[in-house]
Amino acid sequence: MKVTVIGTGYVGLVTAVGLAKIGHTVIGYDVDPRKAALLQRGEVPIYEPGLAELMQECRQEGRLLFTDEAELAYREPELVFIAVGTPPKADGSADLTYIEQVCRDIGRYMDHDAVVVTKSTVPVGTNDHIQGLLQAYARGGTAFTVVSNPEFLREGTGVHDFFNGDRIVIGTSCDRAAGLLEELYAPLGLPLFHTDIRSAEMIKYASNAFLAAKISFINEISNICEKVDADIESVAFGMGLDRRIGPQFLKAGIGYGGSCFPKDTKALVQIAGHVQHDFQLLKAVIEVNNKQQASLVKKAKEVLELKGKRAALLGLAFKPNTDDMREAPSLAIAEQLLEAGADVIAYDPEAAENARRVLPEQVQYASSLQEALQGADVAFIVTEWAEIVELPLSQYAELMREPLVFDGRNCYSLEEAGRHDLYYCSIGRRTVA
Ligand code: UGA
Secondary structure: OEEEEEOOOHHHHHHHHHHHHOOOEEEEEOOOHHHHHHHHOOOOOOOOOOHHHHHHHHHHOOOEEEEOOHHHHHHOOOEEEEOOOOOEOOOOOEOOHHHHHHHHHHHHHOOOOEEEEEOOOOOOOHHHHHHHHHHHHOOOOOOEEEEEOOOOOOOOOHHHHHHHOOOEEEEOOOHHHHHHHHHHHHHHOOOEEEEOHHHHHHHHHHHHHHHHHHHHHHHHHHHHHHHHOOOHHHHHHHHHOOOOOOOOOOOOOOOOOOOOHHHHHHHHHHHHHHOOOOOHHHHHHHHHHHHHHHHHHHHHHHHOOOOOOEEEEEOOOOOOOOOOOOOOHHHHHHHHHHHOOOEEEEEOOOOHHHHHHHOOOOOEEOOOHHHHHOOOOEEEEOOOOHHHHOOOOHHHHHHOOOOEEEEOOOOOOHHHHHOOOOEEEOOOOOOEO
């Protein structure tokens, strides 16, 4: 099938490459000429394991190209995927400016019928709005059918998730459009779920809100564990054995970040508010997450005066295997440390470049974990990169001036921590001193 994917951000790029890999002819369109040119040269602007190799393979086989030329992008596709950003506005609601621009372009450039598939996360009712816009902008005689096809990829494992997703949600009341999407995705052999447009839109928000709730829930339990001398790792494991609960997303830490959970939870509170529903539970999820992000430095302040101290910040990305700094807990932590008068020396294997743009400029950067730890008075583990998890704890004791370790991701067992001469404080577990 001939497919055009509008927007080559994280979702658009993985979708374009994935669809090309399963045999479709795909054009990735981006309004940014530099980005389109970079991709067309075979370079991947984001860090996503496996994506560059797959992109290269599809380009060599001639099934994938990138362009900033709207005429080319909209000339032939049977299916147009909308994967442009929907950034949060100041009030938490989603900004639909880019989506509206795409609708105008479709109307302007397309002279044949097509199915328009929305991948971007959009508030309930938006796809009906898109359908209306397309009707208004369409040239005489052309007809577009909108399908809501929300995306469930995780950053860092996007390629794997594309081929191994739990479900593909197809939201439309048009049988022909639904059939086309079934055909498109058939090579993946994944479970398909057909529903109406608004339910599909809601599935996306409800799924992310539920996962965020699971994280805030386990983080609250971890806070209680610390006070009642229980161990969060055992508690989460024991809970996860119940198949109704499941073991996933029960990893206590310093809160969720990224481009999705923070944005989507706030947007869903807004969506509920518009229909006079006070989504109290979700508001608490957000509040707990904000508190959790501040908890590590709070604990550190209880045992040392941070002023004038050298603080190593280990891991900056919002989670491992990505260079994404959006809403990363490291942002709040770096600010708190600087505010308390500490010198911050940060290290991340992939996100340092992006971090320089968003972290306060006083933050210094080390080029290795060892360099960050050398002479530090206190260390904060913020992202559980394999390199960080695998670093022997003995190195903290050897390299740091004062081996005080605050681990926001429970990277080490308490037994291991007990074998070294250090102060080790983690999440929801007894402190080893
Ligand atoms: C999330 C969802 O998992 C995807 O299904 C969804 O498609 C995506 O949002 C989106 O809406 O685009 P993502 O943000 O890439 O994916 O990353 P996750 O792996 O879900 O992690 C999100 C945050 O939760 C991270 O900060 C992570 O550290 C944290 N987390 C996750 C925990 O603190 N504990 C856990 O047990 C799991």
